[in-house]
Amino acid sequence: MAKTIEWIGEFDGHLRLLDQTRLPTETSYLDCRTVEDVWQAIKRLSVRGAPAIGVAAAYGVCLAGDSEASAAAACDYLATSRPTAVNLFWALDRMRAAIADHQAPRLAARLLTEARAIHAEDHELCAAIGRHGADALADLPTGAGILTHCNTGALATGGDGTALAVIFELHRRGREPKVYADETRPLLQGARLTMWELMERGVDATLITDSMNAQVMREGRVGAVIVGADRIAANGDAANKIGTYAAAIAARYHNVPFYVAAPSTTFDLTLASGNQIPIEERSDDEITRGFGKQTAPDDAKTYNPAFDVTPAELITGIVTELGVFEPGKVAEALTAAASK
Numbered sequence: 001m002a003k004t005i006e007w008i009g010e011f012d013g014h015l016r017l018l019d020q021t022r023l024p025t026e027t028s029y030l031d032c033r034t035v036e037d038v039w040q041a042i043k044r045l046s047v048r049g050a051p052a053i054g055v056a057a058a059y060g061v062c063l064a065g066d067s068e069a070s071a072a073a074a075c076d077y078l079a080t081s082r083p084t085a086v087n088l089f090w091a092l093d094r095m096r097a098a099i100a101d102h103q104a105p106r107l108a109a110r111l112l113t114e115a116r117a118i119h120a121e122d123h124e125l126c127a128a129i130g131r132h133g134a135d136a137l138a139d140l141p142t143g144a145g146i147l148t149h150c151n152t153g154a155l156a157t158g159g160d161g162t163a164l165a166v167i168f169e170l171h172r173r174g175r176e177p178k179v180y181a182d183e184t185r186p187l188l189q190g191a192r193l194t195m196w197e198l199m200e201r202g203v204d205a206t207l208i209t210d211s212m213n214a215q216v217m218r219e220g221r222v223g224a225v226i227v228g229a230d231r232i233a234a235n236g237d238a239a240n241k242i243g244t245y246a247a248a249i250a251a252r253y254h255n256v257p258f259y260v261a262a263p264s265t266t267f268d269l270t271l272a273s274g275n276q277i278p279i280e281e282r283s284d285d286e287i288t289r290g291f292g293k294q295t296a297p298d299d300a301k302t303y304n305p306a307f308d309v310t311p312a313e314l315i316t317g318i319v320t321e322l323g324v325f326e327p328g329k330v331a332e333a334l335t336a337a338a339s340k
Protein backbone atom coordinates (compact mmCIF):
# COMPACT_ATOMS: atom_id res chain seq x y z
CA MET A 1 0.00 0.00 0.00
CA ALA A 2 1.37 3.42 -0.93
CA LYS A 3 2.55 5.49 2.05
CA THR A 4 0.17 8.36 2.86
CA ILE A 5 2.82 10.45 4.62
CA GLU A 6 6.60 9.95 4.66
CA TRP A 7 9.49 12.13 5.86
CA ILE A 8 12.47 11.70 3.54
CA GLY A 9 15.94 12.15 5.05
CA GLU A 10 16.82 13.65 8.42
CA PHE A 11 16.34 17.12 9.90
CA ASP A 12 17.34 18.67 6.55
CA GLY A 13 14.96 16.38 4.63
CA HIS A 14 11.49 16.91 3.20
CA LEU A 15 7.92 15.62 3.39
CA ARG A 16 6.50 13.28 0.75
CA LEU A 17 2.69 13.10 0.56
CA LEU A 18 0.57 10.73 -1.48
CA ASP A 19 -1.59 13.15 -3.48
CA GLN A 20 -5.09 12.01 -2.59
CA THR A 21 -6.70 14.35 -5.11
CA ARG A 22 -5.32 12.07 -7.85
CA LEU A 23 -6.62 8.78 -6.41
CA PRO A 24 -7.88 6.28 -7.39
CA THR A 25 -6.74 6.60 -10.99
CA GLU A 26 -3.23 7.91 -10.32
CA THR A 27 -0.73 7.18 -7.56
CA SER A 28 1.42 10.30 -7.45
CA TYR A 29 3.35 12.09 -4.72
CA LEU A 30 3.97 15.66 -3.65
CA ASP A 31 7.48 16.46 -2.39
CA CYS A 32 6.92 19.28 0.09
CA ARG A 33 10.03 21.34 0.81
CA THR A 34 8.41 24.44 2.32
CA VAL A 35 5.78 25.22 4.92
CA GLU A 36 3.68 26.70 2.12
CA ASP A 37 3.81 23.42 0.22
CA VAL A 38 2.29 21.67 3.23
CA TRP A 39 -0.30 24.39 3.85
CA GLN A 40 -1.47 24.08 0.23
CA ALA A 41 -1.53 20.29 0.40
CA ILE A 42 -3.79 20.39 3.46
CA LYS A 43 -6.03 23.11 2.02
CA ARG A 44 -6.71 21.25 -1.25
CA LEU A 45 -7.02 17.85 0.48
CA SER A 46 -3.95 16.33 -1.12
CA VAL A 47 -3.48 15.16 2.44
CA ARG A 48 -6.71 14.91 4.44
CA GLY A 49 -8.39 13.20 7.33
CA ALA A 50 -8.20 14.63 10.82
CA PRO A 51 -5.22 12.61 12.17
CA ALA A 52 -3.32 12.75 8.87
CA ILE A 53 -3.71 16.52 8.76
CA GLY A 54 -2.14 16.74 12.22
CA VAL A 55 0.76 14.47 11.27
CA ALA A 56 1.42 16.36 8.02
CA ALA A 57 1.31 19.73 9.77
CA ALA A 58 3.77 18.50 12.41
CA TYR A 59 6.22 17.55 9.65
CA GLY A 60 5.43 20.89 7.97
CA VAL A 61 6.87 22.72 10.98
CA CYS A 62 10.11 20.81 10.37
CA LEU A 63 10.43 22.62 7.02
CA ALA A 64 10.44 26.08 8.64
CA GLY A 65 14.18 26.37 9.21
CA ASP A 66 16.27 26.24 12.34
CA SER A 67 15.02 29.19 14.34
CA GLU A 68 12.43 29.33 17.09
CA ALA A 69 10.77 32.32 15.42
CA SER A 70 10.39 30.62 12.02
CA ALA A 71 9.13 27.40 13.61
CA ALA A 72 6.59 29.27 15.74
CA ALA A 73 5.45 31.25 12.70
CA ALA A 74 5.01 27.99 10.81
CA CYS A 75 2.76 26.66 13.58
CA ASP A 76 0.62 29.80 13.38
CA TYR A 77 0.42 29.64 9.58
CA LEU A 78 -0.36 25.92 9.31
CA ALA A 79 -3.18 26.46 11.84
CA THR A 80 -4.96 28.56 9.18
CA SER A 81 -5.11 25.74 6.61
CA ARG A 82 -8.43 24.13 7.71
CA PRO A 83 -10.60 24.97 10.76
CA THR A 84 -12.53 21.85 11.81
CA ALA A 85 -10.21 18.90 12.46
CA VAL A 86 -8.93 19.57 15.99
CA ASN A 87 -6.03 17.12 15.45
CA LEU A 88 -4.35 19.89 13.42
CA PHE A 89 -4.30 22.24 16.40
CA TRP A 90 -3.40 19.46 18.84
CA ALA A 91 -0.38 18.51 16.73
CA LEU A 92 0.74 22.13 16.33
CA ASP A 93 0.50 22.62 20.09
CA ARG A 94 2.77 19.58 20.48
CA MET A 95 5.24 21.21 18.10
CA ARG A 96 5.05 24.54 19.95
CA ALA A 97 5.88 22.70 23.17
CA ALA A 98 8.86 21.11 21.42
CA ILE A 99 10.05 24.54 20.33
CA ALA A 100 9.77 25.76 23.92
CA ASP A 101 11.63 22.86 25.52
CA HIS A 102 14.30 22.13 22.92
CA GLN A 103 17.94 22.07 23.96
CA ALA A 104 20.11 24.20 21.72
CA PRO A 105 21.67 23.96 19.25
CA ARG A 106 19.62 21.63 17.09
CA LEU A 107 16.02 22.79 17.08
CA ALA A 108 15.44 21.12 13.70
CA ALA A 109 16.41 17.70 15.06
CA ARG A 110 14.12 18.15 18.08
CA LEU A 111 11.18 19.12 15.88
CA LEU A 112 11.65 16.13 13.61
CA THR A 113 11.79 13.84 16.65
CA GLU A 114 8.46 15.28 17.85
CA ALA A 115 6.80 14.99 14.43
CA ARG A 116 7.96 11.39 14.11
CA ALA A 117 6.59 10.66 17.59
CA ILE A 118 3.19 12.13 16.67
CA HIS A 119 3.18 9.97 13.54
CA ALA A 120 4.18 6.79 15.39
CA GLU A 121 1.69 7.43 18.20
CA ASP A 122 -1.18 7.81 15.75
CA HIS A 123 -0.24 4.50 14.18
CA GLU A 124 -0.71 2.86 17.58
CA LEU A 125 -3.94 4.75 18.30
CA CYS A 126 -5.39 3.38 15.07
CA ALA A 127 -4.50 -0.19 15.99
CA ALA A 128 -6.14 0.14 19.41
CA ILE A 129 -9.27 1.67 17.87
CA GLY A 130 -9.43 -1.24 15.44
CA ARG A 131 -9.27 -3.80 18.25
CA HIS A 132 -11.79 -2.08 20.52
CA GLY A 133 -14.20 -1.40 17.66
CA ALA A 134 -14.05 -4.98 16.41
CA ASP A 135 -14.73 -6.19 19.95
CA ALA A 136 -17.75 -3.87 20.15
CA LEU A 137 -19.10 -5.31 16.87
CA ALA A 138 -18.30 -8.92 17.79
CA ASP A 139 -22.01 -9.79 18.07
CA LEU A 140 -22.67 -8.87 14.45
CA PRO A 141 -23.23 -12.03 12.39
CA THR A 142 -20.40 -13.03 10.11
CA GLY A 143 -21.00 -11.34 6.77
CA ALA A 144 -23.03 -8.52 8.29
CA GLY A 145 -23.36 -5.25 6.41
CA ILE A 146 -21.53 -2.22 7.79
CA LEU A 147 -22.12 1.24 6.36
CA THR A 148 -19.46 3.93 6.46
CA HIS A 149 -19.18 7.51 5.23
CA CYS A 150 -16.25 9.41 3.75
CA ASN A 151 -12.76 7.95 4.21
CA THR A 152 -11.31 6.98 7.55
CA GLY A 153 -8.56 4.56 6.63
CA ALA A 154 -4.79 4.63 6.19
CA LEU A 155 -5.25 7.61 3.87
CA ALA A 156 -6.80 9.65 6.69
CA THR A 157 -4.43 8.74 9.51
CA GLY A 158 -0.91 7.83 10.48
CA GLY A 159 -1.89 4.19 10.75
CA ASP A 160 -4.66 1.84 9.58
CA GLY A 161 -7.44 4.37 10.17
CA THR A 162 -10.27 4.87 12.59
CA ALA A 163 -13.63 3.52 11.38
CA LEU A 164 -11.87 1.59 8.62
CA ALA A 165 -9.38 0.22 11.13
CA VAL A 166 -12.37 -1.45 12.81
CA ILE A 167 -13.49 -2.89 9.49
CA PHE A 168 -9.96 -4.07 8.65
CA GLU A 169 -9.74 -5.77 12.06
CA LEU A 170 -13.10 -7.51 11.55
CA HIS A 171 -11.81 -8.67 8.17
CA ARG A 172 -8.60 -9.96 9.77
CA ARG A 173 -10.70 -11.84 12.32
CA GLY A 174 -12.60 -13.60 9.54
CA ARG A 175 -15.91 -11.83 10.20
CA GLU A 176 -16.30 -11.04 6.48
CA PRO A 177 -17.82 -7.55 6.84
CA LYS A 178 -19.82 -6.44 3.81
CA VAL A 179 -19.15 -2.72 3.63
CA TYR A 180 -21.51 -0.19 2.08
CA ALA A 181 -19.43 2.90 1.30
CA ASP A 182 -21.20 6.22 0.78
CA GLU A 183 -19.63 7.96 -2.20
CA THR A 184 -19.53 11.14 -0.06
CA ARG A 185 -20.27 14.12 -2.24
CA PRO A 186 -18.96 16.54 -3.24
CA LEU A 187 -15.30 15.37 -3.03
CA LEU A 188 -16.12 11.66 -3.23
CA GLN A 189 -13.75 10.46 -0.51
CA GLY A 190 -15.88 7.33 -0.18
CA ALA A 191 -15.96 6.47 -3.88
CA ARG A 192 -12.36 7.46 -4.62
CA LEU A 193 -10.56 6.56 -1.41
CA THR A 194 -12.56 4.17 0.78
CA MET A 195 -13.42 1.87 -2.12
CA TRP A 196 -9.75 1.96 -3.16
CA GLU A 197 -8.56 1.04 0.33
CA LEU A 198 -11.16 -1.70 0.89
CA MET A 199 -10.65 -3.31 -2.51
CA GLU A 200 -6.86 -3.19 -2.02
CA ARG A 201 -7.34 -5.18 1.20
CA GLY A 202 -9.86 -7.63 -0.27
CA VAL A 203 -12.78 -6.41 1.84
CA ASP A 204 -16.26 -6.90 0.34
CA ALA A 205 -17.30 -3.36 -0.55
CA THR A 206 -20.32 -1.89 -2.31
CA LEU A 207 -20.36 1.71 -3.43
CA ILE A 208 -23.62 3.61 -2.97
CA THR A 209 -24.61 7.22 -3.38
CA ASP A 210 -25.16 9.17 -0.17
CA SER A 211 -28.90 9.35 -0.88
CA MET A 212 -29.13 5.54 -0.89
CA ASN A 213 -27.95 4.92 2.67
CA ALA A 214 -31.40 5.15 4.26
CA GLN A 215 -32.75 2.68 1.69
CA VAL A 216 -30.04 0.08 2.29
CA MET A 217 -30.81 0.35 5.99
CA ARG A 218 -34.53 0.00 5.31
CA GLU A 219 -33.81 -3.14 3.25
CA GLY A 220 -32.07 -4.62 6.30
CA ARG A 221 -28.67 -4.74 4.61
CA VAL A 222 -26.86 -2.85 7.38
CA GLY A 223 -26.12 -4.22 10.85
CA ALA A 224 -24.12 -1.19 11.99
CA VAL A 225 -22.86 2.19 10.86
CA ILE A 226 -19.34 3.32 11.77
CA VAL A 227 -17.83 6.67 10.82
CA GLY A 228 -14.90 8.87 11.78
CA ALA A 229 -14.81 12.32 13.28
CA ASP A 230 -12.94 15.57 12.94
CA ARG A 231 -13.79 17.11 16.29
CA ILE A 232 -15.80 15.71 19.23
CA ALA A 233 -17.09 18.05 21.95
CA ALA A 234 -17.16 17.24 25.66
CA ASN A 235 -20.78 16.07 25.52
CA GLY A 236 -20.03 13.62 22.69
CA ASP A 237 -21.45 15.65 19.79
CA ALA A 238 -19.28 14.75 16.79
CA ALA A 239 -18.37 16.80 13.73
CA ASN A 240 -17.68 14.71 10.68
CA LYS A 241 -17.95 14.86 6.90
CA ILE A 242 -21.17 16.38 5.60
CA GLY A 243 -23.81 13.69 5.27
CA THR A 244 -22.88 11.94 8.52
CA TYR A 245 -25.77 13.54 10.42
CA ALA A 246 -28.28 12.32 7.82
CA ALA A 247 -26.85 8.81 8.09
CA ALA A 248 -27.21 8.97 11.87
CA ILE A 249 -30.86 10.00 11.59
CA ALA A 250 -31.56 7.14 9.17
CA ALA A 251 -29.74 4.72 11.47
CA ARG A 252 -31.80 5.79 14.47
CA TYR A 253 -35.04 5.50 12.48
CA HIS A 254 -34.07 1.97 11.40
CA ASN A 255 -32.67 0.93 14.81
CA VAL A 256 -29.17 0.44 13.39
CA PRO A 257 -26.33 1.00 15.90
CA PHE A 258 -24.29 4.11 14.98
CA TYR A 259 -20.65 4.29 16.09
CA VAL A 260 -18.08 7.04 15.83
CA ALA A 261 -14.44 5.98 15.85
CA ALA A 262 -11.79 8.53 16.80
CA PRO A 263 -8.58 8.82 18.80
CA SER A 264 -8.37 11.02 21.89
CA THR A 265 -6.58 13.60 19.71
CA THR A 266 -9.92 14.26 17.97
CA PHE A 267 -11.60 15.39 21.17
CA ASP A 268 -11.95 19.06 22.07
CA LEU A 269 -13.00 19.03 25.71
CA THR A 270 -12.85 22.83 25.82
CA LEU A 271 -16.13 22.80 23.87
CA ALA A 272 -19.24 21.91 25.86
CA SER A 273 -21.21 20.88 22.78
CA GLY A 274 -21.02 20.49 19.03
CA ASN A 275 -22.70 23.85 18.46
CA GLN A 276 -19.33 25.43 19.11
CA ILE A 277 -17.38 23.38 16.55
CA PRO A 278 -16.15 25.55 13.63
CA ILE A 279 -17.48 24.15 10.36
CA GLU A 280 -15.37 24.67 7.26
CA GLU A 281 -17.16 26.04 4.21
CA ARG A 282 -15.55 25.30 0.89
CA SER A 283 -15.80 26.71 -2.64
CA ASP A 284 -18.74 26.59 -5.06
CA ASP A 285 -16.73 24.76 -7.72
CA GLU A 286 -16.37 21.65 -5.57
CA ILE A 287 -20.11 21.22 -6.13
CA THR A 288 -20.58 22.79 -9.56
CA ARG A 289 -17.38 21.63 -11.26
CA GLY A 290 -16.29 18.64 -9.23
CA PHE A 291 -13.29 16.92 -10.81
CA GLY A 292 -13.52 19.13 -13.86
CA LYS A 293 -17.08 18.31 -14.98
CA GLN A 294 -19.52 21.20 -14.88
CA THR A 295 -22.80 19.98 -13.39
CA ALA A 296 -24.58 23.26 -12.69
CA PRO A 297 -25.17 26.57 -14.48
CA ASP A 298 -22.30 29.03 -14.52
CA ASP A 299 -22.12 31.06 -11.31
CA ALA A 300 -24.72 28.87 -9.60
CA LYS A 301 -24.89 29.82 -5.92
CA THR A 302 -24.04 26.94 -3.56
CA TYR A 303 -23.81 26.20 0.13
CA ASN A 304 -20.86 23.87 0.76
CA PRO A 305 -20.21 23.08 4.44
CA ALA A 306 -17.58 20.34 4.54
CA PHE A 307 -18.83 18.93 7.85
CA ASP A 308 -21.94 18.53 9.97
CA VAL A 309 -22.44 17.70 13.63
CA THR A 310 -24.12 14.52 14.84
CA PRO A 311 -25.65 15.03 18.29
CA ALA A 312 -24.54 12.61 20.98
CA GLU A 313 -28.11 11.32 21.36
CA LEU A 314 -27.85 9.68 17.93
CA ILE A 315 -24.53 7.97 18.69
CA THR A 316 -24.57 4.45 20.15
CA GLY A 317 -20.92 4.48 21.15
CA ILE A 318 -17.64 6.27 20.57
CA VAL A 319 -14.70 3.97 19.81
CA THR A 320 -11.40 5.31 21.12
CA GLU A 321 -7.97 3.83 21.79
CA LEU A 322 -9.09 3.49 25.44
CA GLY A 323 -12.23 1.52 24.65
CA VAL A 324 -15.84 2.14 23.59
CA PHE A 325 -17.89 4.62 25.59
CA GLU A 326 -21.35 6.10 25.66
CA PRO A 327 -21.03 9.63 24.23
CA GLY A 328 -21.84 11.29 27.54
CA LYS A 329 -19.12 9.35 29.39
CA VAL A 330 -16.20 9.61 27.00
CA ALA A 331 -14.91 12.96 28.30
CA GLU A 332 -14.67 11.57 31.84
CA ALA A 333 -12.80 8.49 30.59
CA LEU A 334 -10.33 10.55 28.57
CA THR A 335 -9.74 12.98 31.43
CA ALA A 336 -9.13 10.12 33.85
CA ALA A 337 -6.69 8.47 31.44
CA ALA A 338 -4.82 11.73 30.87
CA SER A 339 -4.39 12.27 34.60
CA LYS A 340 -2.67 8.89 35.12
Ligand SMILES: CSC[C@H]1O[C@H](OP(=O)(O)O)[C@H](O)[C@@H]1O
Pocket residue numbers: 045048049050051149150151152153156157161162163189227228229230240241242306
Ligand atom coordinates in the same frame (compact mmCIF):
# COMPACT_ATOMS: atom_id res chain seq x y z
C1 LIG B 1 -10.03 9.55 10.37
S1 LIG B 1 -10.63 11.15 10.31
C2 LIG B 1 -11.32 11.19 8.75
C3 LIG B 1 -12.34 12.27 8.63
O1 LIG B 1 -11.79 13.38 7.90
C4 LIG B 1 -12.58 13.54 6.74
O2 LIG B 1 -12.67 14.87 6.34
P1 LIG B 1 -11.75 15.40 5.11
O3 LIG B 1 -11.75 14.33 4.07
O4 LIG B 1 -12.45 16.68 4.69
O5 LIG B 1 -10.39 15.66 5.71
C5 LIG B 1 -13.92 13.00 7.13
O6 LIG B 1 -14.64 13.88 7.95
C6 LIG B 1 -13.51 11.77 7.86
O7 LIG B 1 -14.45 11.17 8.70
